[in-house]
Amino acid sequence: MAETIVITSGKGGVGKTTSVANLGSALAMLGKKVAMVDADIGLRNLDLVMGLENRIVYDLVDVAEGYCKLRQALVRDKRVDGLFLLPAAQTRDKTAVSPDQMKSLCDELKEEFDYVLVDSPAGIEQGFRNAAAGADRAIVITTPELSAVRDADRVIALLESMEIYDHKLLINRIRPLMVKKGDMLDIDDVLEQLAIDLIGVIPEDEMIIVTTNRGEPAVLNNHSKAGQAYRNTARRIMGEEVPFLSLDVPEGLLTRLKRAMGFK
Amino acid sequence: MFHSQTEYRRRMTGGVGFRGSRDGLLIVLDDTEDFELVLEKLRERLNEAPQFFYGAEVTVDVGKREMSREDLLKMRMILSSEFGLRLLGIIDDHEGERSGGVMPFTGGGALQVNGGSRRKGRKGILTGETPNVTEMIGSMNSRKDEGLRFKGKTILCSGTCHDRMKTEDYAGGTTSVMSPATESAVIDGEDQAEGFGITGRDGFACERDVGGEASEGLRLRKGAPERTQRRQLLPKVEEMRRTLLLKKTLRSGQSVRYNGNVVVFGNVNPGAEVVATGDIIVAGSLKGVAHAGACGDESAIIAAFSLAPTQLRIAGFLARPPEAEVSRRNAAPGCPEMAKVKDGLIVIEACPGSFKEEGKSVWQRL
Ligand SMILES: Nc1ncnc2c1ncn2[C@@H]1O[C@H](COP(=O)(O)OP(=O)(O)O)[C@@H](O)[C@H]1O
Ligand SMILES: [Mg+2]
Numbered sequence: 001m002a003e004t005i006v007i008t009s010g011k012g013g014v015g016k017t018t019s020v021a022n023l024g025s026a027l028a029m030l031g032k033k034v035a036m037v038d039a040d041i042g043l044r045n046l047d048l049v050m051g052l053e054n055r056i057v058y059d060l061v062d063v064a065e066g067y068c069k070l071r072q073a074l075v076r077d078k079r080v081d082g083l084f085l086l087p088a089a090q091t092r093d094k095t096a097v098s099p100d101q102m103k104s105l106c107d108e109l110k111e112e113f114d115y116v117l118v119d120s121p122a123g124i125e126q127g128f129r130n131a132a133a134g135a136d137r138a139i140v141i142t143t144p145e146l147s148a149v150r151d152a153d154r155v156i157a158l159l160e161s162m163e164i165y166d167h168k169l170l171i172n173r174i175r176p177l178m179v180k181k182g183d184m185l186d187i188d189d190v191l192e193q194l195a196i197d198l199i200g201v202i203p204e205d206e207m208i209i210v211t212t213n214r215g216e217p218a219v220l221n222n223h224s225k226a227g228q229a230y231r232n233t234a235r236r237i238m239g240e241e242v243p244f245l246s247l248d249v250p251e252g253l254l255t256r257l258k259r260a261m262g263f264k
Numbered sequence: 265m266f267h268s269q270t271e272y273r274r275r276m277t278g279g280v281g282f283r284g285s286r287d288g289l290l291i292v293l294d295d296t297e298d299f300e301l302v303l304e305k306l307r308e309r310l311n312e313a314p315q316f317f318y319g320a321e322v323t324v325d326v327g328k329r330e331m332s333r334e335d336l337l338k339m340r341m342i343l344s345s346e347f348g349l350r351l352l353g354i355i356d357d358h359e360g361e362r363s364g365g366v367m368p369f370t371g372g373g374a375l376q377v378n379g380g381s382r383r384k385g386r387k388g389i390l391t392g393e394t395p396n397v398t399e400m401i402g403s404m405n406s407r408k409d410e411g412l413r414f415k416g417k418t419i420l421c422s423g424t425c426h427d428r429m430k431t432e433d434y435a436g437g438t439t440s441v442m443s444p445a446t447e448s449a450v451i452d453g454e455d456q457a458e459g460f461g462i463t464g465r466d467g468f469a470c471e472r473d474v475g476g477e478a479s480e481g482l483r484l485r486k487g488a489p490e491r492t493q494r495r496q497l498l499p500k501v502e503e504m505r506r507t508l509l510l511k512k513t514l515r516s517g518q519s520v521r522y523n524g525n526v527v528v529f530g531n532v533n534p535g536a537e538v539v540a541t542g543d544i545i546v547a548g549s550l551k552g553v554a555h556a557g558a559c560g561d562e563s564a565i566i567a568a569f570s571l572a573p574t575q576l577r578i579a580g581f582l583a584r585p586p587e588a589e590v591s592r593r594n595a596a597p598g599c600p601e602m603a604k605v606k607d608g609l610i611v612i613e614a615c616p617g618s619f620k621e622e623g624k625s626v627w628q629r630l
Binding site: 042043053055056057091 | 536537
């Protein structure tokens, strides 16, 4: 019962790559076999975030072109068992793979892995379509900003046009204090606009930046709030019901959140 | 010998045939099919063992085909610029006035295909007196003349890189001049907009495909025993290699592939790659990926003023710096170092003539 999940957004820089790295690691730590596919061809950086850059020999385009076997291109994670990375090509561009190739690649991976997480490029162009081509589900990422939410809305429509109806929202970089002061969109505002199920809320966390620069995902760090939120999100991906973290925000939000999620 | 030329040509695999002879290699091209296709096949065949062909002297038999100036240019570009072959002459098989001609190709040295006697089946073999053709080729040789420029076939880039460079990085540049195969090509930043004449991997089929290549080379060698003999008189392949001097910094996403040595006068940033069949020298810091001896030459070296690559590859050996060294190397410029293969491992040592006396380090195999 393997699944391919594409992690996407409309806007760039909202945390797709960070989320793939963390969710991938978290799922693997929960005992799943996970392949992370970097479909951001030409601007790869999932390998950097995972600290695996210097182990890459072949990449996704090499596999798509039949230049090497899928197995040869998979880079084993150096920390977490059962976690693998299929890196993007750095010296090629998005047109180097076709949606069909992506689809058969994801299907091949599904034979061996429980989860295939696909990191996608920003935007709604061909690169996005390629990344989503093999997906069974999607996680749409947004930050609590109007522009990001608007772009997420656009992406949801595109996913539906590609017949991916199983899509959930991950809100990243929430800053509880700002929300409290009313300076930031809160979760309700976002959910109201997008009318889509929530799968996770990740707080803004300096640890993300620190760990990213070290090439290790935040979920490996027990002191990271974002890491904790990613671990919870991973369990929700697996179908567990996990209450949302209290983000030190007024009572009201949590209850409203639960209502939005259908928990009473 | 060739009473039925057409039949003979058709019999040849894919329209391109190789024959060894005392004058070097004879390449026989199909004369019925579309010339573009024939050239594509020629490129494919040469790509099977670019290292073997590099520096070889060839004569091309074009049969009954009427070669236009354009055709000649294209063919020559593939032979000399892409694969470093020395084109001694062209043999054609035309009836009448210019029947059976051998055209001199190399600038000064008029062709000495005293093959008249050997290629008996041919009518009226000439040694380069065909005026029209000679004139034509003459003008091809003088590169000053009417701005005849060869697009720099020296940098072989993967297709999309080519596109990227064209649209984003080098928009508005000019065509680069291709030097004859025996000289070094110099290409600097502004001079290469159209320098990436070859798209796709086909320009460099041996890339990373190490090991398999050597046997390909052997197979071809067997087919041309005379050739091997002759080769001993020629300088060793390493000594004949062309060198590409690149005066620019290679940035993330850029890739240079070259059949020969590469010298980068600038940095090779993380995310950039240099692939060469010969040595790679970076007069700057090497932080990206370098692959020397890409066609299997294990004696190739990689040297840099500051050697802090993401990964090194020499022939079929791959290595990355030990985790502990990564940050140190990235931080300190260090002294010039070189990497080479020793006993099946990539080792790093100080460059000859450098002051560094420290011991060698062996890098982690991938
Ligand atoms: N929850 C977070 N807290 C703090 N910084 C974050 C968080 N999520 C992402 N970032 C930072 O935002 C930047 C963009 O993230 P990235 O995952 O590369 O986005 P994308 O892949 O969508 O372009 C990175 O510098 C990352 O460290
Ligand atoms: Mg990204």
